[in-house]
Amino acid sequence: MRRTTLSFLGCVAALAVVTGTAAITTPGDAADDASAASATRLPVDRSVVLCPSPGSSDVAETTYTSFTPVTEGAEGEGAAELLPLTRDAEAGEGDEEASGEAVLEPAGPGTPTTGEHTGDDAPALLGTAEGEVAPGWSVGMTTKIAAGLGRGLSGLACGAPDTEFWFPGVGTEADRTDYVHLTNPDDTPAVVDITLYGEDGEVESELGEGITVPARATRPILLGTLAEERQTDLTAHVGVRSGRVGAAVLALDVEAGGDWLTASADPAARLVLPGIPKDATAVRLVMFTPGDVDADLDVSLASPTGPITPAGHETVRVKAGLTTAVDLGDITRGEAGSLVLTPTGGDVPVVAALRVTRGEGEDRETAFLPATGPIVTRATSPDQPKEGTTLYVTAPGETARVRITASAGSEGGEGLSREYTIEGGTTQDVDFPVPEGLKGVYALTVEPVSGGPVHASRTLSVPVKDVPAFTVQPLADDRGTVAVPDARQDLSVLVRR
Incomplete structure (x- = not known):
C-alpha cells in the first residue's frame, strides 16, 4: 500500500514539473468547467492562398490586388509574397520551389497593393503571409478579355488549399470550355480524383481517377475530356487522396463569356446564394445532394423588401446522386436579391450554385454565384476601383447589424467605416463608404456587429465594348482569427473514486 501511495504522489509531482503550476479541480466545480469551455479568439500568424492561372488569351489583362485588414492583437512585422508556380499541362515533375519574380509586393495592414500582367502566360501563384500581415490576408484576381473565348470579365478571390471541393454548375456541352485548375502548394505531389455527376447520376470515367499534381505546381484539367457525353449541367467533385490542393473552375462559353466558379459551401440542408444582380436577365440554379436520400427544398428570394416566393418554383426536389437544374428566368425583376x-x-445536405446572365443575344455575359456560408467575424473584398462595385448584404433570418469599412486607397486616400442595419429576410444593395481623396483601388471589409447571420457578395461591372461584362465573388469569412480554448489542468482524473 505504501509503495502505491508513493508511486501516485510521484506521478502528481512529475506532472506538476512538466506542466508548471496546475489548478486541481473536481468534476463538480462549475466555475472551472465554464472556464475550460470558454475560448479566446486570437489572430492567425500564417496564411496561404493559391491563385490559378487566369487563362490563355493573348489579349488578357489581369490585375492582382493584395490586402490585409488591421487586426487587433496581431503581432510581429511579418511579410507576404506571391510567387509564380510551374504550369503542368500533363503529368510530370514540377519545380521544387516557387520561382520567378513576385507579381507584387504586399504592403502592411490597411493598404491594398496591386500588380498587373498582360498576355497569355500569366502563371499560377503561391502566396504566403506571416506575422501582422497574415490575419485576414486576401488576394483578388480580375481578368479583362476584349475578344475571343472568355471575352468579358472574370474574377476570383484566391483561395486556401483543402482536400474536398464541390462545383455544381460546370458543363461539357459543345459551347463550353471548363477547366478545373488544381494547384499544389506543398513539397510533395498531391493525388486527386475528379468525379462528374449529371442528370442521370455519376458519369462513368476512369480518366478522372488518380490525377497527380506535382509539388509546387498547377495543373488544369479540361472537364470535357472526362466524359464522352456532352451535358449542360453537371456537378464536379474534387477529392484529394493525398496532400492538399487549391481548386477553382474557369468556365468559358463561346457566345456568353464566362467567369470563375468557386466551390460551393460544404453540403448543408440550408443554403444561401447571396447577391443576384438586379439587372440579371436569366438565372439558372444547379443543385446536387451527395447522399442517398432525396432533398425537398423551399425556394425563396430575399429581396430588398422581404422574402418572395418565385412563381412556379416554390419548391424543388433534388434526387439523390443526380444533378438538378432549374431555370429561374429573370427572378429578380429589377431588384437585387439572394436565393435562400x-x-x-428532413435535413438533407445539398450543394448549389447559380449561373447568372446579364444582357441579351450576342451582348450577354455570364458569371457564377455558389452557395456561401455566413460571415462569422469578418470578410474582405480587396479590389474595388473608384466605380463599378456593388455590395450585396443579406440577413436570411433575423435582423443584423454590420460594420463596413473602406480601406485607404492603394495610391492615397483615407479609409472610413459605417454601420448598417439589414432587416431580416432582406438583401440590401449597400451604399457603402468610399475613401476620402481616393487614389487607386481600395478594399471593403464586412464585419457582423449584432443580430442574425449575414452573407455577402461583391459584383464588379466593367463594360467591354457593347457587353455588360461583370464578375461576382461571394465574401467568405476570412478565418483571420482562431478560437484558442482557455485550458486549465484538471488532475482529478488521477483520483479513483
Whole structure:
C-alpha cells in the first residue's frame, strides 16, 4: 500500500514539473468547467492562398490586388509574397520551389497593393503571409478579355488549399470550355480524383481517377475530356487522396463569356446564394445532394423588401446522386436579391450554385454565384476601383447589424467605416463608404456587429465594348482569427473514486 501511495504522489509531482503550476479541480466545480469551455479568439500568424492561372488569351489583362485588414492583437512585422508556380499541362515533375519574380509586393495592414500582367502566360501563384500581415490576408484576381473565348470579365478571390471541393454548375456541352485548375502548394505531389455527376447520376470515367499534381505546381484539367457525353449541367467533385490542393473552375462559353466558379459551401440542408444582380436577365440554379436520400427544398428570394416566393418554383426536389437544374428566368425583376434554400422535411445536405446572365443575344455575359456560408467575424473584398462595385448584404433570418469599412486607397486616400442595419429576410444593395481623396483601388471589409447571420457578395461591372461584362465573388469569412480554448489542468482524473 505504501509503495502505491508513493508511486501516485510521484506521478502528481512529475506532472506538476512538466506542466508548471496546475489548478486541481473536481468534476463538480462549475466555475472551472465554464472556464475550460470558454475560448479566446486570437489572430492567425500564417496564411496561404493559391491563385490559378487566369487563362490563355493573348489579349488578357489581369490585375492582382493584395490586402490585409488591421487586426487587433496581431503581432510581429511579418511579410507576404506571391510567387509564380510551374504550369503542368500533363503529368510530370514540377519545380521544387516557387520561382520567378513576385507579381507584387504586399504592403502592411490597411493598404491594398496591386500588380498587373498582360498576355497569355500569366502563371499560377503561391502566396504566403506571416506575422501582422497574415490575419485576414486576401488576394483578388480580375481578368479583362476584349475578344475571343472568355471575352468579358472574370474574377476570383484566391483561395486556401483543402482536400474536398464541390462545383455544381460546370458543363461539357459543345459551347463550353471548363477547366478545373488544381494547384499544389506543398513539397510533395498531391493525388486527386475528379468525379462528374449529371442528370442521370455519376458519369462513368476512369480518366478522372488518380490525377497527380506535382509539388509546387498547377495543373488544369479540361472537364470535357472526362466524359464522352456532352451535358449542360453537371456537378464536379474534387477529392484529394493525398496532400492538399487549391481548386477553382474557369468556365468559358463561346457566345456568353464566362467567369470563375468557386466551390460551393460544404453540403448543408440550408443554403444561401447571396447577391443576384438586379439587372440579371436569366438565372439558372444547379443543385446536387451527395447522399442517398432525396432533398425537398423551399425556394425563396430575399429581396430588398422581404422574402418572395418565385412563381412556379416554390419548391424543388433534388434526387439523390443526380444533378438538378432549374431555370429561374429573370427572378429578380429589377431588384437585387439572394436565393435562400430551406428543407421542407428532413435535413438533407445539398450543394448549389447559380449561373447568372446579364444582357441579351450576342451582348450577354455570364458569371457564377455558389452557395456561401455566413460571415462569422469578418470578410474582405480587396479590389474595388473608384466605380463599378456593388455590395450585396443579406440577413436570411433575423435582423443584423454590420460594420463596413473602406480601406485607404492603394495610391492615397483615407479609409472610413459605417454601420448598417439589414432587416431580416432582406438583401440590401449597400451604399457603402468610399475613401476620402481616393487614389487607386481600395478594399471593403464586412464585419457582423449584432443580430442574425449575414452573407455577402461583391459584383464588379466593367463594360467591354457593347457587353455588360461583370464578375461576382461571394465574401467568405476570412478565418483571420482562431478560437484558442482557455485550458486549465484538471488532475482529478488521477483520483479513483
